Amino acid sequence: MSTLLNPNQLILEISAVTEQKAQNKSQKAATSYSEWQTYLNQLVLDTFVDYAQEEQSENVKKAQNMESIGELVNGTVLNVGNARIILIPSEADDLEELRVPQEWIDIPQLAGDYYLAVQINIDDRYLRVWGYTTHQQLKTDGNYSVSDRCYTLDGIDIIGDISALWVARELCPDEVTKAEITPLTEITSQQADNLIKRLGNKENLLPRLAVPFTIWAALLSNDAWRNDLIAQRCDKATFSVLKWLQAEASNIISEIGWRQVEFQPSTVGARGNNATATSKTALAKQLTIAGQSYELKLIPVEEDTYGFELRSLVLGGMIPAGFTLRLLTETREGFEGNEDTATTATESLYLEVALDAGEGLIWEIEPTPEDYQAQVLYF
Amino acid sequence: MRPRQDIVEIFSTFIQFDLDRFSNWASDPRLRRSMNQCLKESPQEIAENFWGIYWHKKWSKNPKGLAREHLIAYLQEVCFWSTNKTITGFTSSQYNVPDCFQVAITGIDKVLKGFDGDRGYHLKSYATITFSNLIRELLRQRQEIDICSEWSLLRKLSQKRLIESLQNAGLSPDTVAQYVLAWSSFKTLYVPNRQSSTRKLNKPDEFTWKAIANWYNQERITQLNPPGEAVSTTILEQWLLSCVKAARSYLYPNVTSINQPKPGYESGEIVDSLVGDVEESLLNQMIVEEEVEQRNQQQNQIGDVLIQAIAKLPADERKLLELYYAQKLKQAAIAKALNTKQYNISRQLTRVKKSLLKSLAIWTEETLHISLTSDVIKNTSTIIDEWLEHHYNPNP
Numbered sequence: 001m002s003t004l005l006n007p008n009q010l011i012l013e014i015s016a017v018t019e020q021k022a023q024n025k026s027q028k029a030a031t032s033y034s035e036w037q038t039y040l041n042q043l044v045l046d047t048f049v050d051y052a053q054e055e056q057s058e059n060v061k062k063a064q065n066m067e068s069i070g071e072l073v074n075g076t077v078l079n080v081g082n083a084r085i086i087l088i089p090s091e092a093d094d095l096e097e098l099r100v101p102q103e104w105i106d107i108p109q110l111a112g113d114y115y116l117a118v119q120i121n122i123d124d125r126y127l128r129v130w131g132y133t134t135h136q137q138l139k140t141d142g143n144y145s146v147s148d149r150c151y152t153l154d155g156i157d158i159i160g161d162i163s164a165l166w167v168a169r170e171l172c173p174d175e176v177t178k179a180e181i182t183p184l185t186e187i188t189s190q191q192a193d194n195l196i197k198r199l200g201n202k203e204n205l206l207p208r209l210a211v212p213f214t215i216w217a218a219l220l221s222n223d224a225w226r227n228d229l230i231a232q233r234c235d236k237a238t239f240s241v242l243k244w245l246q247a248e249a250s251n252i253i254s255e256i257g258w259r260q261v262e263f264q265p266s267t268v269g270a271r272g273n274n275a276t277a278t279s280k281t282a283l284a285k286q287l288t289i290a291g292q293s294y295e296l297k298l299i300p301v302e303e304d305t306y307g308f309e310l311r312s313l314v315l316g317g318m319i320p321a322g323f324t325l326r327l328l329t330e331t332r333e334g335f336e337g338n339e340d341t342a343t344t345a346t347e348s349l350y351l352e353v354a355l356d357a358g359e360g361l362i363w364e365i366e367p368t369p370e371d372y373q374a375q376v377l378y379f
Numbered sequence: 380m381r382p383r384q385d386i387v388e389i390f391s392t393f394i395q396f397d398l399d400r401f402s403n404w405a406s407d408p409r410l411r412r413s414m415n416q417c418l419k420e421s422p423q424e425i426a427e428n429f430w431g432i433y434w435h436k437k438w439s440k441n442p443k444g445l446a447r448e449h450l451i452a453y454l455q456e457v458c459f460w461s462t463n464k465t466i467t468g469f470t471s472s473q474y475n476v477p478d479c480f481q482v483a484i485t486g487i488d489k490v491l492k493g494f495d496g497d498r499g500y501h502l503k504s505y506a507t508i509t510f511s512n513l514i515r516e517l518l519r520q521r522q523e524i525d526i527c528s529e530w531s532l533l534r535k536l537s538q539k540r541l542i543e544s545l546q547n548a549g550l551s552p553d554t555v556a557q558y559v560l561a562w563s564s565f566k567t568l569y570v571p572n573r574q575s576s577t578r579k580l581n582k583p584d585e586f587t588w589k590a591i592a593n594w595y596n597q598e599r600i601t602q603l604n605p606p607g608e609a610v611s612t613t614i615l616e617q618w619l620l621s622c623v624k625a626a627r628s629y630l631y632p633n634v635t636s637i638n639q640p641k642p643g644y645e646s647g648e649i650v651d652s653l654v655g656d657v658e659e660s661l662l663n664q665m666i667v668e669e670e671v672e673q674r675n676q677q678q679n680q681i682g683d684v685l686i687q688a689i690a691k692l693p694a695d696e697r698k699l700l701e702l703y704y705a706q707k708l709k710q711a712a713i714a715k716a717l718n719t720k721q722y723n724i725s726r727q728l729t730r731v732k733k734s735l736l737k738s739l740a741i742w743t744e745e746t747l748h749i750s751l752t753s754d755v756i757k758n759t760s761t762i763i764d765e766w767l768e769h770h771y772n773p774n775p
Contacts, residue, residue, distance in 0.1 A: 005515075005710045005724070005725055005728070006512045006515070006516075007703065007725075007728035007729065007731075007732055008729075008732065008760070008764070009725070010725060010726070010729050011722060011725035011726075012722070012725075012726075013722040023573055026573075032570045032572075033567060033568070033570055035570070036570040036571065039573060051726075055726070055730070090537070091534050091535055091577070092535060092536060092537035092540070093520055093523050093524070093535040093536075094520060094535075094536065094537050094540045095516065096537045096539040096540045096543070097537050097538070097539040099537070099538065122571075122577045123576050123577055123578050126722070134753060145538075147560075147563075147602050148563070152538075152539070154539070155539075156488060156489055156492055157492075159753065159757045160493075161732065161736075161757065161760040161761075161764075162729060163729050163730075163732045163733035163736055163760070164736065164753065164756045164757050164759075164760045165753075166733055167733060167736045167737050167740055167756050168751070168752070168753045168756050170737065171737070171740055171741065171744070171751050171756070172750075172751040172752055172753075172756075175751075175752050175753060177753070205567065205568075205594075206567065
């Protein structure tokens with residue numbers, strides 16, 4: 001590593017453990033381009049999060065649902081207290097500019113408060129955080145580059161002292177950091193399906209530039225669609241419940257944290273009217289919420305009717321008051337009876353829905369489980 | 380080097396080099412006239428650093444005007460000494476003073492943009508650190524491009540640097556656009572693999588070259604105006620190697636140009652009529668004793684706050700400041716002196732800076748009644764940089 005340093009810039013060592021993890025993570029990427037991008041994103045995210053957790057008194061967390069975004073876009077995100085920080089990795093050895101993909105600026109669900117310029121030196125195994133800026137400054141002082149859909153800010157206009165960011169967080173945590181963002185146009189789930197099919201083909205090397213930004217932004221703003229697109233590109237199976245209830249699917253589903261479980265229909269309680277003595281197959285996923293273990297079960301109740309049940313995995317454990325289990329349509333809309341909230345500590349949360357074949361659902365729990373990935377379950 | 384004494388001289392002359400040594404001060408007649416006129420208009424004698432602040436204020440109103448030239452003249456010695464000190468210890472024959480001096484002085488805008496015109500005090504101290512950082516960064520970048528293969532170097536360029544390098548090489552805008560597209564096609568399709576060094580990338584294989592050419596030939600239709608001809612892999616290779624060459628010479632500017640007129644001479648667009656455009660109100664307002672008094676007082680207060688904050692730091696952090704600012708040790712030497720790992724030094728320095736910044740920001744809010752934002756804190760940070768440099772090196 002270089003023997004020269006500027007006290008305003010932060011130099012962070014990339015540990016062997018982090019490096020190995022980034023390698024493993026990026027192996028599943030669709031193309032060599034996205035593999036490299038995922039690798040760099042992951043190195044930067046893990047190294048910076050480790051540092052911030054040690055140095056910051058505020059709560060530092062990786063953002064939910066975002067770790068795989070390197071498949072599609074450069075950049076990665078974490079939360080520090082109530083601020084959202086976007087890390088923009090770059091291989092460039094000079095400090096001429098910060099180049100932020102438009103997704104991180106113009107999609108309200110992705111936009112951040114602060115943007116950090118991070119230079120990576122793989123051979124010498126270090127990162128250099130050489131400055132930061134805000135959403136507002138990028139919008140007002142940045143230039144928009146049409147060819148790669150990025151906002152760029154000259155190196156000379158960046159705040160070069162990274163400790164200024166931490167002091168700002170501490171002394172003026174409520175300062176306005178964001179410029180106004182124009183609401184996105186919406187697309188239908190039919191359009192989304194078509195886009196996912198088309199852009200899911202990995203021959204399409206840079207899907208982010210393959211369709212007009214407004215359409216791309218609408219697709220990406222929906223966590224579940226975005227994850228579906230990523231899964232499709234990386235040849236991961238999308239979640240088809242019927243298929244996965246079949247015995248031969250057990251390997252595929254374990255890859256993304258679900259497993260098949262046998263159950264006696266009567267255990268569903270009074271709700272299982274058609275109870276027979278024979279056991280049936282349900283799907284279960286283990287979750288960690290606020291440090292405790294829970295299990296979400298997806299239970300076929302009757303033809304076209306499914307139950308979602310959340311229970312504690314601790315013997316005699318309860319669901320604490322305030323927990324909510326929620327189901328949303330594929331386009332993230334609510335519907336009648338889509339929520340069950342524990343008003344007092346309770347044994348389980350339970351929802352039951354009737355669905356047409358081919359319909360999709362997204363499940364959510366509050367508080368959000370660790371490593372939660374929104375995903376559309378197709379029935 | 381003969382130091383300049385006379386205030387007119389300080390704001391209107393430039394260093395001339397003879398090979399790699401200082402030769403003499405060359406005077407710029409326009410700047411001399413402008414400075415003489417200012418002196419005539421000013422009601423009383425003004426200290427050198429206040430002339431610096433005055434021209435900085437004028438610069439912020441008109442960044443392309445004569446003020447910038449005066450400031451370039453003013454900061455010559457500082458740039459010269461920063462260059463000398465920073466490159467000491469670099470044995471390579473490639474680093475000579477005039478060459479680094481020239482690169483540093485062209486980074487003047489970084490000094491001027493960073494300096495806080497409202498609360499700043501020692502422009503020279505601020506320039507010292509900024510020039511040192513610029514030169515260190517330059518040397519680091521040179522080391523990196525010297526050990527990189529052509530193909531690695533291409534991946535280590537920012538788009539902005541590439542465009543500047545190509546413009547610097549005198550290429551037409553259409554050619555620049557073609558080269559940039561060729562470069563981004565290369566970066567999209569030729570990705571390092573993690574097992575090998577990112578500095579030693581080999582030439583792409585036949586298959587990859589074809590993919591790059593296909594990509595370029597497809598993209599040029601939508602991205603270039605005019606789209607130009609479809610190109611072969613041979614042409615692409617030539618173009619990319621031209622990019623490499625342009626980027627290398629951008630970091631090693633032609634040394635023969637050292638004996639050419641310095642910045643300040645060459646800006647022919649500054650018409651002579653600008654000389655003598657003394658803004659009386661600003662000058663008077665600046666030089667009213669009150670303003671001088673007020674700045675002096677504020678500078679003392681800032682000093683008190685920071686001296687107290689430093690006194691409260693743990694002993695090893697105080698030592699760190701001393702090693703870094705007063706003795707200007709390099710990272711490895713600091714690590715050795717403090718018996719710690721190199722990476723810790725960067726983190727510790729950031730931590731120290733953060734704690735000083737916090738103290739001064741709180742003081743700013745409470746005493747000056749300025750409400751804090753990222754922008755105010757950024758300016759406060761530059762005041763600390765300036766103050767630390769001046770505190771540990773009072774005579775730049």
